[in-house]
Amino acid sequence: MKIALIGYGKMGKAIEEIALSKGHEIVLKIHIDNTEAFTTEAIKNADVAIEFTSPETAAENIVKCIDAGVPVVSGSTGWLGQWNKVADFIQEKNGAFLYSSNYSVGVNLFFELNKYLAALMEPYNEYNVSLEEIHHTQKKDAPSGTAITLAEQVSQSIQSKKHWVNQPSENKEDLVILSERIDPAPGTHKIKYQSEIDDIEIIHTAHNRKGFAGGAVLAAEFLLGKTGIFTMKDVLFGEK
Ligand SMILES: NC(=O)C1=CN([C@@H]2O[C@H](COP(=O)(O)OP(=O)(O)OC[C@H]3O[C@@H](n4cnc5c(N)ncnc54)[C@H](OP(=O)(O)O)[C@@H]3O)[C@@H](O)[C@H]2O)C=CC1
Numbered sequence: 299m300k301i302a303l304i305g306y307g308k309m310g311k312a313i314e315e316i317a318l319s320k321g322h323e324i325v326l327k328i329h330i331d332n333t334e335a336f337t338t339e340a341i342k343n344a345d346v347a348i349e350f351t352s353p354e355t356a357a358e359n360i361v362k363c364i365d366a367g368v369p370v371v372s373g374s375t376g377w378l379g380q381w382n383k384v385a386d387f388i389q390e391k392n393g394a395f396l397y398s399s400n401y402s403v404g405v406n407l408f409f410e411l412n413k414y415l416a417a418l419m420e421p422y423n424e425y426n427v428s429l430e431e432i433h434h435t436q437k438k439d440a441p442s443g444t445a446i447t448l449a450e451q452v453s454q455s456i457q458s459k460k461h462w463v464n465q466p467s468e469n470k471e472d473l474v475i476l477s478e479r480i481d482p483a484p485g486t487h488k489i490k491y492q493s494e495i496d497d498i499e500i501i502h503t504a505h506n507r508k509g510f511a512g513g514a515v516l517a518a519e520f521l522l523g524k525t526g527i528f529t530m531k532d533v534l535f536g537e538k
């Protein structure tokens with residue numbers, strides 16, 4: 299498979315290593331200093347684009363690849379305020395797109411565990427639920443995309459938690475997400491249910507970026523030859 303890497307930072311490099319080890323070819327590498335090389339002609343050489351850039355640039359990059367008729371796997375976080383606009387464009391173009399706030403298999407299992415635990419905990423309102431995430435200091439967005447996904451899953455079951463906030467709060471309707479930035483943390487996420495009697499916690503700790511990168515390559519392999527909008531759930535559990 300011919301892959302275009304849109305974003306060649308920590309994730310782009312980790313993806314390159316795994317893609318090459320699986321026999322794929324990298325035909326384009328775009329970073330902030332060579333964006334002039336990101337042309338429609340250049341992108342058309344790729345079977346799939348894997349986009350890991352920044353909150354500011356992701357939506358535009360995705361649209362550009364879709365417009366060129368190239369399927370896109372994106373892992374960039376912090377841009378989902380533009381989701382509807384991007385999704386409409388993909389559907390209009392009959393494009394292929396796969397998005398996950400976290401590509402690691404472990405986190406996608408953790409997402410299922412989080413939903414299950416939230417459903418179990420819903421009748422027990424003596425417990426207060428909150429989230430914590432820890433990442434390296436270069437991370438641009440807070441809370442992490444993964445923490446937002448986890449919070450949205452919790453809110454679906456725990457009716458009292460109407461919305462998340464990214465600061466301490468005593469308001470029972472606020473689902474608190476605390477963000478810490480400590481090097482070199484690749485990504486830690488905790489969901490905590492606290493009562494006067496006891497605490498229940500689930501934690502996922504990434505030890506490196508191999509899980510995110512391996513999942514993104516799996517997603518690209520899955521997307522080839524398809525049209526529509528997919529998630530890692532489709533890749534791992536075959537829901538579509
Ligand atoms: N979904 C998931 O599983 C994961 C998602 N992420 C997300 O992926 C994104 C990237 O993370 P990470 O690799 O750690 O970040 P880095 O800062 O290490 O890399 C970002 C890359 O994007 C490049 N870039 C910035 N602007 C543009 C642009 N306009 N066009 C093309 N390239 C551009 C940067 O170029 P330069 O190096 O020249 O500055 C850099 O190569 C973040 O949003 C992060 O939250 C991260 C890990 C896992």
Ligand SMILES: O=C(O)C1=N[C@H](C(=O)O)C[C@H](O)C1
Pocket residue numbers: 375399400433437438441442443444445484485486
């Ligand atoms: O920026 C990162 O590093 C990560 N970003 C993603 C997120 O925002 O959830 C995924 C992972 O936790 C690493």
